[in-house]
Amino acid sequence: MNFKLEMDERTREAEQIIQSFLPAETGFQKTVLSAMNYSVLAGGKRLRPILMRETYRLFGGRGEEIKPFMAAIEMVHTYSLVHDDLPAMDNDEYRRGRKTTHVMYGEAMAILAGDGLLNLAFETAARAFETGCDPVLTARALALFARKAGVYGMIGGQCVDIESENGAGVTTEEILVFIHAHKTAALIQSAMMTGAVLAGASESEIQKIEKIAYDIGIAFQIQDDILDVSGTAEELGKPIGSDEKNHKVTYVTLKGMKQAQADQKAFSEEAISLLRSFDDRNLFLETMVEALITRKK
Helix, strand or coil: CCCCHHHHHHHHHHHHHHHHHCCCCCCCCHHHHHHHHHHHHHCCCHHHHHHHHHHHCCCCCCCCCCHHHHHHHHHHHHHHHHCCCCCCCCCEEECCCEHHHHHHHHHHHHHHHHHHHHHHHHHHEEEHHHCCCCCHHHHHHHHHHHHHCCCCHHHHHHHHHCCHHHCCCCHHHHHHHHHCCCHHHHHHHHHHHHHHHHCCHHHHHHHHHHHHHHHHHHHHHHHHHHHHHHHHHHHHHHCHHHHCCCCCHHHHHHCCHHHHHHHHHHHHHHHHHHHHCCCCCCCHHHEEEEECCCCCC
């Protein structure tokens, strides 16, 4: 298997699916629609939609219901980045190598674009019911999708992250892992668990996928913390050192580079080991996860 060629093909497929669900930029509200599309089309590897589809395939999924969910999770991910870049949050001017939404459209319109993407995500996911899917599995997937994006998932992690900044709260390892588990891992869990549920995976298989996605998310975020110190702006597509600029406690500042690298390796190895333990294996998914958690940008 030529992983790069396979990944490029899957990325193109995911891109086409996402674009097919984006709104036309018409009507009196076309400015916010333009801001939404600008945000989604800013690039990115489309990792979460691909993880969702490959997990779906791991458990024998072959239907069309996966496509609306693939587009929906990228909308949720993008809205979170739009809001994360705002002056009230991280105040970043560049994302994925180009100006952030609030720099291009203004702060108010960026907030509305994020709100619009979040709402559109659920409108889009609900369109899975139009594909002739199993309505029970689809309803279950939609509920899981919502929970992982909300206050018990990504938003909950963002809340604790904000409260831990600038000395507003004491950041311990327990709190930092909570932030990573919710702010980062929750959407990866959402992607992979949604794929498993839609494909009809058993309860034990879904629980194993939840653990795998947790490990991937923690390893991914630790690597992100490492790259914020050791990477370059050209590699990352955004300024380095933003965590230090915003006085954020990260895995590196809390535990040191050496321990951060060791812990990142441990989470990575557990994720790969569990993923290889299924009777029916998805070799592309395994290779993708390995590449994701050891990335350099």
